[in-house]
Amino acid sequence: MKTINIAIDGPAGAGKSTIAKMVSAKLGYIYVDTGALYRAVALYITENNIADEDIEKALAGADVSLRFVDGAQRVFLGDRDVSDLIRTPAISMAASRTSAIPAVRAYLFETQQKIARENNILMDGRDIGTVVLPNADVKIFLTASAEERANRRYKELAEKPDCPPYEEILQDIIKRDYADMHREISPLKQAEDAVLVDTTTLNLEESAEAIIKVINSKIG
Numbered sequence: 114m115k116t117i118n119i120a121i122d123g124p125a126g127a128g129k130s131t132i133a134k135m136v137s138a139k140l141g142y143i144y145v146d147t148g149a150l151y152r153a154v155a156l157y158i159t160e161n162n163i164a165d166e167d168i169e170k171a172l173a174g175a176d177v178s179l180r181f182v183d184g185a186q187r188v189f190l191g192d193r194d195v196s197d198l199i200r201t202p203a204i205s206m207a208a209s210r211t212s213a214i215p216a217v218r219a220y221l222f223e224t225q226q227k228i229a230r231e232n233n234i235l236m237d238g239r240d241i242g243t244v245v246l247p248n249a250d251v252k253i254f255l256t257a258s259a260e261e262r263a264n265r266r267y268k269e270l271a272e273k274p275d276c277p278p279y280e281e282i283l284q285d286i287i288k289r290d291y292a293d294m295h296r297e298i299s300p301l302k303q304a305e306d307a308v309l310v311d312t313t314t315l316n317l318e319e320s321a322e323a324i325i326k327v328i329n330s331k332i333g
C-alpha cells in the first residue's frame with residue numbers, strides 16, 4: 114500500500130517540531146523529527162571521541178534508531194534512550210557540524226526512507242523535500258525571521274537559570290542557518306515544488322492551520 118508522505122523543511126527554530134506534532138496528531142500520522150537522528154549521531158561521535166576520518170567506519174556500530182512510544186518519537190543509541198541528552202546547545206552545534214559530513218548523511222538516508230515507506234508520516238528536517246523524499250505527496254518550507262526565532266527561543270529559555278542573552282541566541286541561529294544553508298552536501302533550501310509558510314507573524318495554532326490548509330489543497 115502506498116503511504117502518504119509529508120515533508121516539512123526549514124531553518125532551526127521556525128517551530129517545525131511543535132507545529133508538525135500538532136498537525137500530525139490531527140491527521141493521525143506519525144511525526145518523524147530527523148534532527149533527532151543527526152543529534153544522536155553527533156552525541157555518539159562526541160562521546161566516543163571519533164575523528165572525522167574514522168566516522169564512516171565507526172557508524173557501522175552506532176545503532177541509531179527511532180522508536181515510537183504512544184505515537185511519540187524516542188531516539189536510541191543501541192538500547193539507550195538518548196532523546197533528552199541530545200537537547201543541549203553543545204549537541205546542537207556538534208550536530209550542525211557533523212551533519213555536513215557525507216558519511217553521516219549516507220548512514221541516515223536509508224533509516225529515513227524506510228520509515229516513510231512503511232508509515233503515513235510527516236517528516237521534518239532540512240533536506241526532506243529535496244533529497245530524502247523527493248516524491249513526497251506534500252512539501253512545505255516553514256520559516257520565520259531570524260529575530261522572531263531568537264525571540265521565541267529566548268522566551269522558552271527565560272525561566273531557566275543559565276539563560277543566555279538574546280543577542281547570543283540570535284547569533285547562534287544566524288550561525289547555524291549559515292552553516293546549514295552553505296554546506297556542500299544537502300544544504301537547507303526550499304524544494305522547487307514546496308509551498309512556503311512564513312510563521313513570523315503567526316502563533317502556533319495559526320501556523321498549524323496554514324499547514325493543514327496546504328495539505329488539504331494537495332491531497333484533501
Ligand code: DC
Nearest residue numbers: 147148149151208209212238239240
Ligand atoms: O532540527 P534540529 O535543530 O534538531 O537539527 C539538528 C542539526 O541537524 C541541524 O544543525 C541540521 C541537521 N539536520 C540536517 O542536516 N538534516 C536534517 N534532515 C535534519 C537536521
